[in-house]
Amino acid sequence: MSAGGEARLWLAQRVTAMFLAVFVAVHLVTIIYAVRGGLAAGDILARTRGSVGIAVFYGGFVVASAIHGGIGLRTIFIEWLRLRPPVAGMAALFAAIGLVALGVRAVFAMVAA
Amino acid sequence: MDAVKSLRVSVWRGGEDGRYQDFDVPRRESQTVLDVVTHIQRHLDPTLAYRFACRVGMCGSCAMTVNGTPRWTCRTHVDKVAKGETLRIGPLANMPVVRDLVADMREFFDKWARAKGQFTPTRTRDDEFVAVDPASPPRREADAGIECIGCGVCYAACDVVKWNREYLGPAALNRAWTLVNDVRDGGQASRLHAVAGDAGCHSCHTMMSCTELCPKELSPTRSIAGLKRATLGVALSSLEEDK
Numbered sequence: 001m002s003a004g005g006e007a008r009l010w011l012a013q014r015v016t017a018m019f020l021a022v023f024v025a026v027h028l029v030t031i032i033y034a035v036r037g038g039l040a041a042g043d044i045l046a047r048t049r050g051s052v053g054i055a056v057f058y059g060g061f062v063v064a065s066a067i068h069g070g071i072g073l074r075t076i077f078i079e080w081l082r083l084r085p086p087v088a089g090m091a092a093l094f095a096a097i098g099l100v101a102l103g104v105r106a107v108f109a110m111v112a113a
Numbered sequence: 114m115d116a117v118k119s120l121r122v123s124v125w126r127g128g129e130d131g132r133y134q135d136f137d138v139p140r141r142e143s144q145t146v147l148d149v150v151t152h153i154q155r156h157l158d159p160t161l162a163y164r165f166a167c168r169v170g171m172c173g174s175c176a177m178t179v180n181g182t183p184r185w186t187c188r189t190h191v192d193k194v195a196k197g198e199t200l201r202i203g204p205l206a207n208m209p210v211v212r213d214l215v216a217d218m219r220e221f222f223d224k225w226a227r228a229k230g231q232f233t234p235t236r237t238r239d240d241e242f243v244a245v246d247p248a249s250p251p252r253r254e255a256d257a258g259i260e261c262i263g264c265g266v267c268y269a270a271c272d273v274v275k276w277n278r279e280y281l282g283p284a285a286l287n288r289a290w291t292l293v294n295d296v297r298d299g300g301q302a303s304r305l306h307a308v309a310g311d312a313g314c315h316s317c318h319t320m321m322s323c324t325e326l327c328p329k330e331l332s333p334t335r336s337i338a339g340l341k342r343a344t345l346g347v348a349l350s351s352l353e354e355d356k
Contacts, residue, residue, distance in 0.1 A: 003309035007344045010315045075316075079276040085311050 009071050016068040023061040048110045055111045062103030070096030120195065122149055124161065125203040129210050133201065146179050146186035146194065150202060150214065163214035170328065173262030176269070177214050178203040183269035185328040205269040221265050221282065228285040229307045232292060233300030243297045255294040258287045258336045260329045267323035267333050279312035283323035283333030286314055290336035293343055305340075305347045314340040 034044070048054045074092035077083045083091065118140035123133040136153050147165055154161040165175035170188040177186050179194050180201050191200065208216035236243070245252050267283035268274055274282050281289075289308045292298050308314050314337045323333040 003306040003313065003344065004347050006311060006313065006315045007309045007341075007347050010341060011345060078311075079273075 009074075013068055013071045016064040019060065019064045020068055023057070023064060026057070027061070045110070049112070051111055055107060058107045058110065059104070062100060062107060065103065066096040066099040069099060118198070120144075120149065120191065121199045122153065123199070123201040124150070124153060124214065125210075126161075126213055127210075128212055131210070131213075133203075140191070140198065144191045146177070146184065146189045146191060146200065146202065147175050149191060149200065150177075150186065161214070162212045171262060173264035176205055176264040176266050178206055178269065183266040183326060185264050185266060188328060205265050207269050207271065207274045208265065216265070216269075218265055221268050221284070222263070224281045224285040225263075225288055227307060228281045228289040228313075229300055229304035230285060230288040230292065231300075232295065233298050235297060235299035245296060249296075251294040251296055254339065255291045258291045258331055258333070261287055261331060262329060264328060266326050266328060270322040270326045272320060272322065273316050273318060277312065277316055280316050281308065281312050281314075283317075283337065286317075286340055287331065287333040287336040290339050290343075293340065302347075305344050308340050309344040309347050314344065317341075 070092045073095050074085075074088045077088035077091050078085055081088075119137045120140045122136045122138050124136060125131055126134045136157050138149050138152050138157075141148070147168065150161070150163050151165075154163065163175075163177070165187060166172040167174075168187045170185060173185070175186045176183055178184075179186065179189060180196060182194075183205055184194065186202075194200070202214065204210045204214050204216040205218075208218060208221060211217050247253075247256075261284060263284060265284070267287075271280075271283055273280050286308055289304055292304060293301060298304075317334070317337045319334055319338070321334045324331070324335070327333065
């Protein structure tokens with residue numbers, strides 16, 4: 001990849017890492033706070049269904065994870081599987097699309113009425 | 114009479130397909146690993162090939178793999194590295210073996226050139242000297258990396274070099290970073306392009322073996338992190354070009 005391309009991937013991975021730091025912290029604090037008295041799946045769904053905030057928060061989480069993880073997988077494909085960078089890039093793109101699909105499905109299950 | 118204590122030393126012999134050969138070397142006070150290798154060549158087997166010059170940690174030519182770790186042998190005391198009075202000495206890793214303890218450093222130094230490690234002058238002899246304030250941040254950044262002796266220890270210690278043969282390596286990138294901070298240099302755009310590709314600074318995983326083992330106690334990791342920040346400008350300017 002070109003010098004600029006590689007630097008842009010680095011930038012994208014660093015920026016998504018900043019978002020992920022916030023997402024992960026909020027996510028962990030929320031689940032620890034929410035389940036401290038015991039909370040069943042039905043109770044959780046009753047609170048999350050129809051929530052635009054939850055949809056935006058976890059939607060963003062999914063996208064940031066897919067970008068961040070995709071770029072990391074590309075490097076692993078190049079270094080460990082010895083794929084050529086363009087091939088590794090395509091493989092990582094498919095993996096990232098897969099992560100988005102799985103993540104969006106989960107978010108949809110949480111907020112759809 | 115006390116028997117002279119001896120050191121069991123395994124030394125790499127031959128090329129890439131060579132093997133270790135054992136020698137017994139008298140143990141002495143304040144003995145360095147280079148002393149051990151020199152004893153073998155002068156007294157036990159004159160055909161042993163190895164490389165050294167200054168013997169005082171200035172020239173960077175005597176680095177070898179000592180008990181699995183790359184070290185400058187002239188300043189490495191046997192006391193510090195011998196495990197149970199045994200030593201295993203081989204050529205530096207991540208470089209082709211010429212013979213015995215001599216590694217081929219051509220690729221290592223070619224990568225300095227590929228990282229645009231040459232100063233690009235912007236003035237002639239008719240111009241005034243540039244006044245560089247020793248306390249200015251760029252000068253301090255350059256100072257932090259400038260004492261590299263080119264021994265190749267960082268390059269041999271780097272796992273990214275092992276995985277990606279094109280990777281420029283810690284020493285070449287550290288050199289590039291010192292020049293990025295040289296306000297007199299006129300080659301910054303091409304240098305930042307050279308250090309930002311698949312083989313450049315973005316391949317570094319910040320494992321810090323280079324910084325851990327650099328005999329001059331430099332931090333190539335810090336220099337590479339600086340290059341990552343500096344190349345953001347390249348990333349944004351090439352976004353412009355793509356339009």
